Amino acid sequence: MTDPAPGPPPHADGAPGGSPAARDLRLVLPTLAVFITTAVAVADAAVGAAALAVVLTAAAAVAATWSAGAGHRSRLDSRALGVLALACAVGAVAAGVQAARTHALAAHPLVQLIGARTGVEAVVTGFDRPVRGGGVMVPVRVEVTGTGATARTGELDVVLLARAGWRGLPPGTRVRTSVTVLEPRSAGEPPGLRALAPPRVTRGPGWTGRVPAAVRHRFREVSERALTGEASGLLPSFVLGDEGGVSERTRDEFRASGLAHLAAVSGANTTYVVGAVLLGAAATGVGRRGRLVAAGLALAGFVAVVGPEPAVLRAAGTGAIGLAALGARRTGRPLAALAAIVLLVTLLDPGTATGTGFVLSVCATAALVVAARPVALRVRRPWMPGPVADVLAVCIVAHLATLPILVASGLASGPWALPANIAVAPAVPVVTVLGTAAAALGPLWEDGAVVLSAMCAPALWWLETVAGVAAGLPGSPEITPA
Template sequence: MVLAAVVVGAGFAAAGAWQEYLVAGHPLHEVASGRRVWVRAVASDDPKALAEKRFGGKKVMVRAELVEFREGGEVVRAGGAVVVMAPEAGWRGLLPGQEVEFRAKVSPPWRSDLTVAVLRADGPPVSVGEPPWWQRVAGRVRGHFADAAQRALPDDAAGLLPGLVIGDTSRLTERVRDNFEETDLAHLTAVSGANITILLGAVLVSMRALTVDPRVGAVVAGLALVMFVILARPSPSVLRAAVMGAVALLALCTGRRKQALPALCTAIIGLLAWSPALAVDAGFALSVLATAGLIVLAPGWSDWLRAHGWWRIPADGLAVAAAAFVVTTPVVIAMTGHLSLVAIGVNVLVEPVIAPITVLGALGALLACLWSPPAAFVLHCTSPPLWWLLTVADRAAALGASVALPTGIRSGLITAVLCALLIAALRPRSHGTTIESGPTVESGPAIESDSAGRTRSGPAGR
């Protein structure tokens, strides 16, 4: 096993070095910073709105795959990941898979994440291609859901609900975005294991109620999983949760017992083999760390709390929030320098309302594509839990209980050492008493994650 780990690690190291070599020798690097080129690229994600106060007006950020660029009369065909900074007009409705042509100023990448360059578009794209049919369908569903939420809920809640259910933050108000970042709740608007657990659980329970063979039910759940990934967009946290769900469904088909830690390890190895760039993606790292914390630390901490008189639900909630916070804090501080002193308490307070919001929101999203009146009624039922979530975030952000720390590797390493000492100090001691397991990490096809999984994209931040 040690030899296998060494071989796999060496393979990933070689793949990562090759990717870095390709990026370092990319033809776009030869274009001087500040020069303008004509670019053809394919959008790989939805446009993300950027804070107006930081960027001087309404702008969006689009991640894309370069097809070719033209400087003067020379056309250079070259791939590579680019980040496009553009005005909102003409870019806001772009869908993944659409090819666009535009003129832009070349800037160096913000981070060493295998991005070739940052392209600052001069204006709207001069041509926009057609997206794939599945992206058109997904875009229509997302649009119907967001419109239905806008009609049924107040502005803040209407912008938040699609983010909680399918990761669509296009209508999230700036005030809510700032409050969530300040209180370490931004992970809630990133689709994760909780969403996929609810989806696959609902499908499998429905198949069982219809007395369908479990293997057929697993296949149907797999198809639902693929459709959900397309709808929610394949972000790193979605991919990690989806692969873990697929591993669990495979275990169901083969009759093997589902185990969380092997599923997580399989997801990591498979995704890194498929896309080495995930090795330097902070969102992927935070998602993996948070999930590992829930699997390894949270059950023992919950058992210890229950042994000291806590009820199961509050013990599980505190253990989950604390475990995810401790293991992800070093990465968050290294990247952003932001440490919220109320993050654990805020996550514990809002945790009970996340599942009802997700279930009702998913039902409302389905109905919004079929019949508006019942969709509006179902989405209106999410008002009380959304009010609680927004109120907790607003009151906690008003406390200003956060600390600004230096960013960088040194800060991250120091924080990691302190967190490791804290984990060792909190390691539960055996009291000779057997207690039923704490937070269940094998109860569903996917694992709750991203309890602190937020990262900031570029200087704007997520």
């Protein structure tokens, strides 16, 4: 009697032959194609992007034809060619979208006024950030260019450089001012603006701008009560991206040491916050559904505290997917969800999708999806609870995954950036979790928020010390005196 023919080996995720996981991963290659095509076309002229779209369309047609012909001979070849055809097709769509955006940008009235002065009506879209020399840069959406009979409508997101009167404007504030239109920093980007006068506010912000602004104001007061020296300004910077209280010297040290990225809200921030909530819920015996509800509420609270800016919403989305991977039985679905987010953001906002901040969030989240669970199993010890190992794995994987991007982008400039980032890795989650809790608690119970902020003092001291030491080592970029 012969043994029955062996069936397909069970997949690690529990699916025969791994087919469900394979289906979940089919979106990854087209997403990579869209991202790469957009990165290539974003700095190209509209004609070049359109030509790329035509070439990719032809390649998709050829691959689809070959796929149909290979179907009778090899199912594997047919599927591979089908995926290739899909990747080329969505790449063609991305190139076409970028060609249309490039054409629209070239036709915007601001582009015709580079080097000239004009009046604008705009909406503040994010919180201001300090720049060297005492000014600030404010993200705005220009809606009207010119005044009186010469006014022309057309929306364009730009960065406005300003001084007096522009600090502290909440997102959603509508303003009028006179500006000088500046050359774009690189091809494919919109021009910049330099304010020539203080803003004239024509309409105040809605609650989505007022609430985060109030939280920021109270958190600055809490930090000043709880901490001394540079630490009182560093805490709002790390938690909310509010760098207004950080001295120019300290900002330069963090840039020179490759730690400046810590002041930007990313998917890692949401991962730490939601991970701490999951850890606390698991420690108190809350079930799986209860932990998911708690994590969702923590994520919504994080967005409300930091502010619903586009960068924060994208960070929340990628961070949520990363945490979902820890509880998932297989990595395919979270990875497919991440690919879908990248695909949508790349098609809707190519400039943001190819920016360093978004790439950092995506890389960190992809690494969490793929490696967080194996690393958690590696670091787990008999004396270590499982949730603690999970959160520790999140910290390790997120930091190691983003370091190459930081080096390649120049944010981790200098030979000491890598060891500096590794050295501060244990302190970053402490500051993020306790600081976010303090920021959320501040409007309700200021004394309690002061206690939580004071608990961040050792971690902040370590961050400041590492930045100062690394910035002073041989080979680090020279810090220019203010």
